[in-house]
Amino acid sequence: MKKVYTRPKSLKDAPFHYCPGCGHSIIHRLIAEVIDEMELQEKAICVPPAGCAVLAYDYIDVDMVEAPHGRGAAVATGIKRVRPENLVFSYQGDGDLAAIGTAETFHAANRGELITIFFVNNAVYGMTGGQMAPTTLLGQKTTTSPAGRNAARDGHPIKVCEVLAVLGGSAYLERVAVNQPAAIKAAKKAIARAFQHQLKKTGFSLVEILSPCPTNWKMSPVESCTWIDEVMSREFPLGVIKDSKC
Amino acid sequence: MKRLMSGNSAIGEAAVLAGCTCYFGYPITPQNELPEYLAKRLAEVPGGVFIQAESELSAINMVLGASVAGARAMTSSSSPGISLKQEGISFLAAQELPAVIVNMMRGGPGMGNISPAQSDYFQATRGGGHGDYRTIVLAPASVQELADMTARAFDLADTYRTPVMILGDGMLGQMMEPVTFPSKKKERQLAHADYVLSGAAGRPSRRIRSLILDPKEEEEHNWKLFRKYQRIEQLEVRHETFLLDDAVMAVIAYGTAARIARGAIKRLREEGLKIGMIRPISLWPFPVKIIQQTARHIHDFFVFEMSTGQMLEDVKLALEGSGYIHFYGRPGGVVPTPVELSRIISRHYHQSQKRKK
Missing domain, CATH: 3.40.50.970 (Thiamin diphosphate (ThDP)-binding fold, Pyr/PP domains)
Structure with missing residues (x-):
């Protein structure tokens, strides 16, 4: 019988600790699949975030170094400049990347650092218990915006890809989602495309991934997936935002 | 070269x-x-x-x-x-x-x-x-x-x-x-x-x-x-001593402050004042032993820092209550000259000699 589905080599044989319906485990698996398919396991160095995916090194089987909260792009920069032959990527959430790590991300993109960032946008601080994130939608209720995000008080959801697109050093920016099979396939393609950009040295690459957080959204997994289609992706439209010649 | x-x-x-x-x-x-x-x-x-x-x-x-x-x-x-x-x-x-x-x-x-x-x-x-x-x-x-x-x-x-x-x-x-x-x-x-x-x-x-x-x-x-x-x-403790053998007062200073102190001590030696110096080179680990050994034959320590007294605390910890600590600090970016410092040290030196008599 032909084997059609198995655990990727780059994914450790460990059960995920993530909540039911969380997108992290899908994203981990997609990254591991792409690493296997592109034969990059021996070259890859990953910088996991502070956040729910802080334990990514328990799952993705590549060299890893933890960065302080928000500093993923700076740590990845240091690694890549010393080891240009390696594949260097960080894995960061919305608080990590778009709040405390805004400067690091913005300037790494502007310098055209040859790194890839997987930016998991679930519109909320997951690990700390559901506080407002820079990507929380207007009106969205969180533990620190109990009446809903109010633009006058809290500002607007940040569209990271669109902001980075105007910088000279960014080469590839795409927004994808992992809430349904077709979207997951597109997400995998984007991950591979981002790595291709890095290997071809075209510049900075980032894939923003809209990812469900049923626990903190206080929805069922199915409702969360629907909410990404019906609400979240209207604020954060899916698709390629920038794709320089590669 | x-x-x-x-x-x-x-x-x-x-x-x-x-x-x-x-x-x-x-x-x-x-x-x-x-x-x-x-x-x-x-x-x-x-x-x-x-x-x-x-x-x-x-x-x-x-x-x-x-x-x-x-x-x-x-x-x-x-x-x-x-x-x-x-x-x-x-x-x-x-x-x-x-x-x-x-x-x-x-x-x-x-x-x-x-x-x-x-x-x-x-x-x-x-x-x-x-x-x-x-x-x-x-x-x-x-x-x-x-x-x-x-x-x-x-x-x-x-x-x-x-x-x-x-x-x-x-x-x-x-x-x-x-x-x-x-x-x-x-x-x-x-x-x-x-x-x-x-x-x-x-x-x-x-x-x-x-x-x-x-x-x-x-x-x-x-x-x-x-x-x-x-x-x-x-x-990994590192320190340097200067004219400590016959000294009755030991200045403790590091970095730039130690250079100023060295100049001051040279002047005071010319006047016959028996003053030496311990210069911590590693600040952590702090040279505790040399200070404790020195305290066996020297009673007076003079800490000089370009601050209101931070290394002073490590000297106190090293001395564990023994000896007497004089202190002169200049914070805020003020750098005293060796002449200024020598006057201060000299005053403390003579006061403590008088006290001993």
Whole structure:
């Protein structure tokens, strides 16, 4: 019988600790699949975030170094400049990347650092218990915006890809989602495309991934997936935002 | 061959000769000559990396990345910038990664000014960032020592896999003196490179982390670091003594303050005052033993610092209540002359001699 589905080599044989319906485990698996398919396991160095995916090194089987909260792009920069032959990527959430790590991300993109960032946008601080994130939608209720995000008080959801697109050093920016099979396939393609950009040295690459957080959204997994289609992706439209010649 | 160089530039040349290939920093006075020197110099080094980072936070984290990738990496700043680097220094200590950090201290707190000061002693010697850790701190007092200690700082960082700080000030960084460098570039000898991330080729993947959720494991990690710090305390104390043999009063001062004190002591010796000096070279580990040994035959200690009294606390801890401590401090970027200092020391000396009679 032909084997059609198995655990990727780059994914450790460990059960995920993530909540039911969380997108992290899908994203981990997609990254591991792409690493296997592109034969990059021996070259890859990953910088996991502070956040729910802080334990990514328990799952993705590549060299890893933890960065302080928000500093993923700076740590990845240091690694890549010393080891240009390696594949260097960080894995960061919305608080990590778009709040405390805004400067690091913005300037790494502007310098055209040859790194890839997987930016998991679930519109909320997951690990700390559901506080407002820079990507929380207007009106969205969180533990620190109990009446809903109010633009006058809290500002607007940040569209990271669109902001980075105007910088000279960014080469590839795409927004994808992992809430349904077709979207997951597109997400995998984007991950591979981002790595291709890095290997071809075209510049900075980032894939923003809209990812469900049923626990903190206080929805069922199915409702969360629907909410990404019906609400979240209207604020954060899916698709390629920038794709320089590669 | 001797070269006339500023302290900041001398650190840059010494770092390159010690095998440093990566510098990351953010401009701040009075240390700008160092990044400016390395911007040119590292361009001549194979694999040399120089990045003017967007912030001190980014700079220290680029150092972390370069260090874990296997390079000798450094950053430099001055007091307010060093405060920003403390997060990264705590991570370097926790993840046991080598790095060299230069602090050319200036007057503070807050924005302070850009004049030489010694106001960051507490921050440097007590860890500085969050958590239970120590940083090796070296305090040079000349341009030659800045160069020599830069090479030594990289070796110590490798030996103990820990961040090492060179604690100077605006005076040391910006003054020019003749300096000699080793004639040959030194090759790095890494005894244990098993922390270096290079991609998991032909070996299992590695993870360098400081998140240890199990309190028992975290406690063991803390004790492991502690045992390392104990070894450093046993093996890496450095100090210098000056005219101590027949002295009845011992001045204790480091860095620029020690140079001023040396000038003052020379003058006072000419007047027949029996004064010597202990100059701590490593501030952590602090030279406790020499102070305790000296206290067996000297009663009067005179601590001089360009602060309101920070090293003073370490001297008190070393003396454990024995002896008598005189103190003179000039914070805020004021640098007294040897003549001014000699007058103060002389007054204290005569008062204590009178008291003894």
